[in-house]
Amino acid sequence: xxxxxxxxxxxxxxxxxxAGCSEPAKDTTKAPDTAPAATTPADQPKKVEVPGVxxxxxxxxxxxxxxxxxxxxxxxxxxxxxxxIKYVNDAGGVxxxxxxxxxxxxxxxTAAKALAASKELVESDKVFAMAPVLGTPGVQASMDYxxxxxxxxxxxxxxxxxxxxxxxxxxxxxxxxxxxxxxILTQYAIQDLGKKKVAVxxxxxxxxxxxxxxxxxQVKASGGELVYEAAHELKAVDxxxxxxxxxAKGAEAVILYTTIAExxxxxxxxxxxxxxxxxxxxxxxxxxxxxxxxxxxxxVGLITGGWVPVADPNxxxxxxxxxxxxxxxxxxxxxPEAPNAYSTAGWIAAELLVKGLQDAGKDLTREKFVAALEAxxxxxxxxxxxxxxxxGDRRGSTAFYxxxxxxKDGNIVMLPINTQPYxxx
Amino acid sequence: xxxxxxxxxxxxxxxxYALAALGLVLIxxxxxxxxxxxGEMAMFGTFVAFTLLTSVGLPFWGAxxxxxxxxxxxxxxxxxxxxxxxxxAPLISVMIATLGLFQIINGVAGWIWGYExxxxxxxxxxxxxxxxxxVFTMQNLMNIGVAMVIMFGFFLLFKFSILGVAMRAVAENRxxxxxxxxxxxxxxxxxxxxxxxxxxxxGILTAPVTNLDINFMATLQIxxxxxxxxxxxxxxxxxxxxxxxxxxxxxxxGQWNSQLQTPFAFGLIVLVLVIRPAGLLGxxxxxxx
Numbered sequence: 126x127x128x129x130x131x132x133x134x135x136x137x138x139x140x141x142x143x144a145g146c147s148e149p150a151k152d153t154t155k156a157p158d159t160a161p162a163a164t165t166p167a168d169q170p171k172k173v174e175v176p177g178v179x180x181x182x183x184x185x186x187x188x189x190x191x192x193x194x195x196x197x198x199x200x201x202x203x204x205x206x207x208x209x210i211k212y213v214n215d216a217g218g219v220x221x222x223x224x225x226x227x228x229x230x231x232x233x234x235t236a237a238k239a240l241a242a243s244k245e246l247v248e249s250d251k252v253f254a255m256a257p258v259l260g261t262p263g264v265q266a267s268m269d270y271x272x273x274x275x276x277x278x279x280x281x282x283x284x285x286x287x288x289x290x291x292x293x294x295x296x297x298x299x300x301x302x303x304x305x306x307x308x309i310l311t312q313y314a315i316q317d318l319g320k321k322k323v324a325v326x327x328x329x330x331x332x333x334x335x336x337x338x339x340x341x342x343q344v345k346a347s348g349g350e351l352v353y354e355a356a357h358e359l360k361a362v363d364x365x366x367x368x369x370x371x372x373a374k375g376a377e378a379v380i381l382y383t384t385i386a387e388x389x390x391x392x393x394x395x396x397x398x399x400x401x402x403x404x405x406x407x408x409x410x411x412x413x414x415x416x417x418x419x420x421x422x423x424x425v426g427l428i429t430g431g432w433v434p435v436a437d438p439n440x441x442x443x444x445x446x447x448x449x450x451x452x453x454x455x456x457x458x459x460x461p462e463a464p465n466a467y468s469t470a471g472w473i474a475a476e477l478l479v480k481g482l483q484d485a486g487k488d489l490t491r492e493k494f495v496a497a498l499e500a501x502x503x504x505x506x507x508x509x510x511x512x513x514x515x516x517g518d519r520r521g522s523t524a525f526y527x528x529x530x531x532x533k534d535g536n537i538v539m540l541p542i543n544t545q546p547y548x549x550x
Numbered sequence: 551x552x553x554x555x556x557x558x559x560x561x562x563x564x565x566x567y568a569l570a571a572l573g574l575v576l577i578x579x580x581x582x583x584x585x586x587x588x589g590e591m592a593m594f595g596t597f598v599a600f601t602l603l604t605s606v607g608l609p610f611w612g613a614x615x616x617x618x619x620x621x622x623x624x625x626x627x628x629x630x631x632x633x634x635x636x637x638x639a640p641l642i643s644v645m646i647a648t649l650g651l652f653q654i655i656n657g658v659a660g661w662i663w664g665y666e667x668x669x670x671x672x673x674x675x676x677x678x679x680x681x682x683x684x685v686f687t688m689q690n691l692m693n694i695g696v697a698m699v700i701m702f703g704f705f706l707l708f709k710f711s712i713l714g715v716a717m718r719a720v721a722e723n724r725x726x727x728x729x730x731x732x733x734x735x736x737x738x739x740x741x742x743x744x745x746x747x748x749x750x751x752x753g754i755l756t757a758p759v760t761n762l763d764i765n766f767m768a769t770l771q772i773x774x775x776x777x778x779x780x781x782x783x784x785x786x787x788x789x790x791x792x793x794x795x796x797x798x799x800x801x802x803x804g805q806w807n808s809q810l811q812t813p814f815a816f817g818l819i820v821l822v823l824v825i826r827p828a829g830l831l832g833x834x835x836x837x838x839x
Contacts (some may be wrong), residue, residue, distance in 0.1 A: 195762075206748055258654030329809055355808035360769035362566065362760055363797065366804040368554045386667055386761055397685050398555075400575050419669045419761050 141391065160325060175490050177253030183222045183482065183489065186250045188242040189282075189471075191231035191258035198467045199259055202282065203229045205464060205471025206257045208453040209479070219482040220489070227252055232263050239263025240270060249273050254279055254481075254494065257474045261331070271296060277494050279481065280474035280521075284409060286335045292519040295491075296449050297498050299473060299512060299521040303332050303407065306430050307339025307382060308549055309525050310405045314378035316351035316485055316550070320403055324353040324376035326367045326391055328383035328385055336382025336407065354378050359385055362395040372400040381406040385416065392423040408432055411528055417537035427530040433510060434526045435541045446472065468507055476506040511546060555684050556801040562690035564797020566756050570767065570774035571781070571789035572700055573748030574803040579784050580721045580741040583633065583644050587651035589674025589771030589808055591628075594655050595621040596757050597663050600670060607753060610673050614754055619745050625746020626739045633742065634735065660762045670757035691754050700748065701790045708786075717741060780819050782832020791830060 171265070175266045176186035187206075190199035207226060214223045227250045230242035239262060247270075254277035258264060261283040271278050272293050280299040281288045288298035289305070301309075316318045326338045327333030337354060344351045352374040355367040368391065371379055379395065379402045381388045388410050395404065404427045410416060411429035419426075436443050450468065451461030464472070482489065504512045511524045516521035522544030528539045560624050570592065577585045585591075587717040601609045601618035608616070632651065636644050674688035708714035720737045728734045752774075753767060760766050774789075781788025798816060802812040823829065 132680055194660060307630070318576060355802075356811075357808065358769070360760075360765075362770065363559055363563035363801060366556055366801045369555055370805070374551060386763075386766075389761060392758075397687060399685075415667065419667060421669075440658065 162476060172395075173490075174485065176247075176251040178222070178489050181222055182225045183219070183471035184225045184227050184250065185251060185254050185256055185478065186227035186229065186246040186252045187256050187258045188230040188232040188239045188263055189257055190234040191229070193233045195234040195260065199231070199234070201467035202259050202471035202474075204454045205450070205468030206461070206475045207471075208450045208464075209472050210470070210531060213475075213479050219479055220487045222482075222489070224479070224482070230256065232260070234260050236262040236266035238243045238461055241536070242373075243267040243270055247276055253489075253491070254478065256478050258281060258282060264288065265331075268296070269347060270295075275421065275491065276302045277463055277481070277491055277498075279478045279498075280470075282474070284329050284407070289520040292517050295495055297477065297514060297521060298469075298519055299477065299509070301408070301430075301432050301520070301522055301525070303335035303382070304339040304342075305523070305549075306407055306432075306519065306525070307336040307380065308343040309547070310407075310428070310430060311340045311343035312347050312402050312549060313349035314380065314405055314525060314548070315344070318378065318403060318428075318489070320378035321349040322352045322375050322377045323349050323380060324371040324374065324378070324402070325351065325369070325380045325382060326364070327354065327356055328387060329356040329358055332384070332407075332409075333382045335379070340380055340382075357383065357385070357387060358519055359384070360386070360414050362390065363542055364391045365398070367391070368394045368398050368400055372398060373464075376400070376402045378403045378405060380404075385410045385412065385419065389416075389420040389423070392420050392427065396423040403428060411539065413528070413539040417530060417539065421537065422532075423534050424530045428542070429528045429530070429539065431526040431528050431541075432522050432524065434546075445507050473506070473509045474510045477512065480504065480509075495502065500507040551683055552805070554682075556805065557798050558684050558686065558690075560798030560801040561794055562686075562693060563795070563800070564777075565690075565790075566752070566759065566770060566793075567716035567773045567777045567796055568697045568790040568793030569693065569700070569748070569755060570770050571777040571793050572697070572704070572786060573745045573752065574750060574774060575705065575778050575781075575783060575786055575789045577741060577745040578778075579786075580717045581633070581640060581738055582721070583648065585745065586645065586648040587655055588745070589767035589774070590652050590655035590659070591621065591746055592611055592753030592756075592771075593767045594624065594659055595746065596670070596753035596762060596766075597631075597659055597764075599750070600663075600668060600757075600762055601742040603671065610671060614673070614738065621746040622743040625749070626743035628746075629739045629742035633738070656764055663764065665764060668762045669703035670754075670762045672758035673755075689755075695702035695750050696751065696755060697790055697793070701786050704786045713737075714739075717731075729833050753772070760837035776816065776819055779830065780822060780827030780829055784830040785829070785838075788829055788831030 160185055167190065189202045190196050210224050210226055213219065218224060232239035232242055246255060256279040258278060259282045264281040264283045265285065268287055275295050278296045280295060284303050286302040286304040288296060289302050299343035308490050311323060314323055323340065323344055325337050327337045333356065341351060353371045353376055357367065377406040381391055392404055406427065406429050411431050417424055446464065450464040454462045481498045483496045485493040499514045502513050512521050527542040527547055529542050530537060530539050562818040574588050577583055584764060588604050595617050598620050599613045602613035602616055630649065632647055636647055636655045669793050674692050676688050678687045710719060716732045719732050720734050724734055756770060757766065773796060777793035778789045780795060781792030798813050799818060800815050
């Protein structure tokens with residue numbers, strides 16, 4: 126759960142800066158670019174029926190926790206998704222079809238309920254595509270079923286590598302997975318920072334294991350050496366043993382493939398034991414507000430991943446996002462809600478879905494939809510940025526925007542390292 | 551040198567396990583109830599301290615004291631509202647009730663304070679101290695110190711005070727104690743109040759190390775159960791020794807195989823229990839009917 130919660134925090138950089146603008150801006154979506162043609166001549170031959178598609182509607186649905194500990198994330202994801210879909214529908218839909226969100230099932234962040242939701246949506250509700258789908262347990266449990274049913278899945282929200290490796294024809298990842306990101310961090314440590322002796326402290330979970338594998342696969346290619354690796358349990362408290370060993374082995378860079386609480390614990394222990402190696406960690410921990418608050422001085426020098434560039438709050442896209450979101454999502458106090466990192470993720474899923482529906486053309490089929498998404502090259506929506514697919518490539522975003530934690534004017538801040546995408550060489 | 555540092559760090563972590571175990575053992579010793587909600591009581595008390603510190607702006611020790619008072623009332627309240635009506639129910643029902651409390655307290659805390667990890671200030675800050683190449687933090691030393699003081703204090707209480715004798719009498723045979731004029735209800739409420747204080751103390755000392763969220767005590771409480779079992783579950787010194795031993799053991803195994811750290815530590819505990827079912831310092835309890 127933590128893994129995912131943290132997973133989207135990287136988006137905070139965008140959403141956090143996006144608050145409080147209302148000036149309308151240029152619409153970059155061109156959602157309703159054709160006039161609705163609700164009726165077809167009666168003499169036209171009956172088309173092959175596509176699940177969830179009529180001349181006037183296309184059905185989608187997914188799952189996201191709406192109760193329990195992950196609910197704040199799941200609810201935001203759903204709102205972000207709904208906001209964009211409502212916006213597109215109000216502008217006439219896509220090729221005359223309104224997008225109908227059949228339901229976003231509350232899977233309570235559990236595998237069994239998510240799989241049941243997938244089956245119900247595909248078999249009873251007959252949705253055209255699945256979105257939004259949130260969370261590692263649900264995505265992991267549903268993956269085989271999605272592949273078997275060949276149902277298009279837009280943006281499975283999790284960091285596990287199964288979303289992209291091996292590539293599944295019908296599943297389109299957006300956020301980078303643990304494995305690919307670990308390779309990026311390793312490359313950066315060795316080739317850009319010149320820290321050739323690398324240690325990995327990884328959480329004994331899928332996330333940590335996939336990160337470890339990424340580092341192992343990348344060290345040689347980058348001309349470095351893996352000097353030490355050790356696992357720790359989720360919520361571990363004592364990091365003396367791995368830190369002392371990394372120090373004894375002469376590690377120059379320490380890659381932390383774990384969640385935020387453990388990363389903070391490790392960095393504090395590194396500081397305590399005088400291990401001066403550069404710590405690097407996943408985007409899941411790149412929370413510019415909370416990380417410096419939790420780790421304090423110990424975080425200075427930390428390099429974090431990131432997959433969205435730091436956004437300019439005055440950019441037209443951010444303004445557009447805020448305006449549309451606030452129009453459709455009204456809080457309990459009757460005022461427009463401000464989006465957060467998680468609603469941004471929901472929004473991106475909706476953008477990608479709509480883009481696929483547009484590009485697939487008027488005679489919508491699942492094959493055309495998949496082909497349309499597969500053809501995307503460095504596509505930019507309002508909040509979706511730099512998304513590419515190709516035959517055998519379902520990774521989505523492969524550009525990284527690294528950050529560094531520094532001490533500036535007495536404050537500990539997270540600053541962007543690169544403004545141009547950093548990629549695997 | 552790595553070994554010495556590992557032992558010291560293990561003792562520091564072990565003292566957190568010990569602190570969390572003390573409340574469990576105290577409540578079990580007097581009322582026979584394994585309180586599954588102990589860790590959540592710790593978490594709730596810690597959040598109360600956190601609110602007093604950050605929202606009310608009290609100094610650390612003021613917030614600590616008020617949180618302990620809250621925790622005592624909270625613990626005693628749980629006894630009065632949940633446990634006492636269940637006095638005649640089978641023990642298993644009581645334990646299920648504490649499991650229910652676990653869920654309730656956790657859910658309510660999430661509703662009040664949210665799910666995000668929060669930094670929690672430490673009582674004693676300052677640079678780590680290095681002695682003969684071994685590094686300590688003030689927090690480490692304080693945790694070990696507090697665990698020792700509490701252990702010793704309760705040891706004296708049970709051994710020498712009238713209250714301690716009454717608590718032991720209630721533990722031994724509630725009906726007989728009542729017939730002998732021991733106010734059993736009041737003793738039980740008091741025990742739970744003390745259990746609440748111990749829980750909040752453990753939480754407030756742990757939170758600076760782990761940071762604070764609603765699940766921060768979950769893993770630790772499992773280790774505390776283990777520490778208690780290892781020590782005998784009726785012995786407060788046993789709980790402390792069990793906690794410290796577990797902390798050190800985990801680090802030593804981690805040197806050899808990091809993935810087997812937890813399984814190995816627990817394996818050893820099973821072994822101890824097989825050889826000595828009462829735990830290290832426990833006494834064999836005769837089954838009460």
